[in-house]
Amino acid sequence: MRKCVESIPKMEGVEIIIVDDNSDLDNTDKLNFPGIDEQNVRVIFSNGGKGAGAARNMGLKIANGKWLIFADSDDFFHENISQILKEFKKDNSDIIFFKLEGENLLTGEPDTSRTSGVNTFIDNALKNNDFDILRYQHGYPVGKMIKRSLVMENNIQFQEVPNGNDLFFSMLTGHAAKNFKAVDKTIYVVTSRKEHSLDKEKIQSYINLFNIGIQKIDFLKKINKERLGYPLVFAFWRKILHIDLKEGLRKYIILIKACGFPNTVSSTRRFVLFYFLGQLKKLSPDFWILMKKTRSTIKRY
Numbered sequence: 001m002r003k004c005v006e007s008i009p010k011m012e013g014v015e016i017i018i019v020d021d022n023s024d025l026d027n028t029d030k031l032n033f034p035g036i037d038e039q040n041v042r043v044i045f046s047n048g049g050k051g052a053g054a055a056r057n058m059g060l061k062i063a064n065g066k067w068l069i070f071a072d073s074d075d076f077f078h079e080n081i082s083q084i085l086k087e088f089k090k091d092n093s094d095i096i097f098f099k100l101e102g103e104n105l106l107t108g109e110p111d112t113s114r115t116s117g118v119n120t121f122i123d124n125a126l127k128n129n130d131f132d133i134l135r136y137q138h139g140y141p142v143g144k145m146i147k148r149s150l151v152m153e154n155n156i157q158f159q160e161v162p163n164g165n166d167l168f169f170s171m172l173t174g175h176a177a178k179n180f181k182a183v184d185k186t187i188y189v190v191t192s193r194k195e196h197s198l199d200k201e202k203i204q205s206y207i208n209l210f211n212i213g214i215q216k217i218d219f220l221k222k223i224n225k226e227r228l229g230y231p232l233v234f235a236f237w238r239k240i241l242h243i244d245l246k247e248g249l250r251k252y253i254i255l256i257k258a259c260g261f262p263n264t265v266s267s268t269r270r271f272v273l274f275y276f277l278g279q280l281k282k283l284s285p286d287f288w289i290l291m292k293k294t295r296s297t298i299k300r301y
Helices: 002-006 052-062 081-088 116-128 132-137 148-153 165-176 199-221 226-243 245-258 266-283 285-300
Strands: 016-020 041-045 095-104 144-147 180-192
Touching (some): 016 052, 041 052, 081 180, 095 116, 116 180, 132 165, 132 226, 148 165, 165 199, 226 245
Antiparallel strands (some): 095 144
């Protein structure tokens, strides 16, 4: 966290809010906590333990500035941050999207695994002047300048859930924004450790994210943009299917219902069906062979 706090420029008009919602308060060295003795820093200690979504909502309640810029404790701001704040502080946009860089904390090497998608979204928006993907698919709250009045006037909050608390917040702010801008500059560095835990330990996280993705599709249906919700759901459904075939089959039923099956257009229906069968063929060859034999037997009779 210290690196993150130190990467924020100490300039007039910048307010830093730190919410510690997960530390053992009895064992926390509050006197030496990062930023505790700085004038423009406000530190909130909470023993709620409700997660990142609740912590961010606490920060939203006491923020005063024109712009909201979010950060995770392991990440840090790019060296461009001071210049960018000066350049865009009077901008009239509701949201300004910036590019991201990635870094592996263990090696210090560049890591684009969490940033390449967002940067491609920005390149496409600048090239085609089409912001829908940025507004509805860019799920990170970081790497953006979001007008605080946009959030307050639309009563937008982070979901207080175990995983993916930022997905709905990012979509709702993107939807509410009337003026937006993409900038080919980097404001933020996303870090990773590349520690690969067992897939079976991650399945509940993937299920939670899949369920949030289904909620996003339900919202996007109301504005005829449900296709923008498909990539997220497909990505986490594929991970679930890879780990647990039975759970993947259960989620498949939810998936095809969310996509409007069987009432949706035939091209979407075929895409979902053939994607599922392709994954099933890769993950369970024996089951695939049995299906083909069963179909051949039925044809003979």
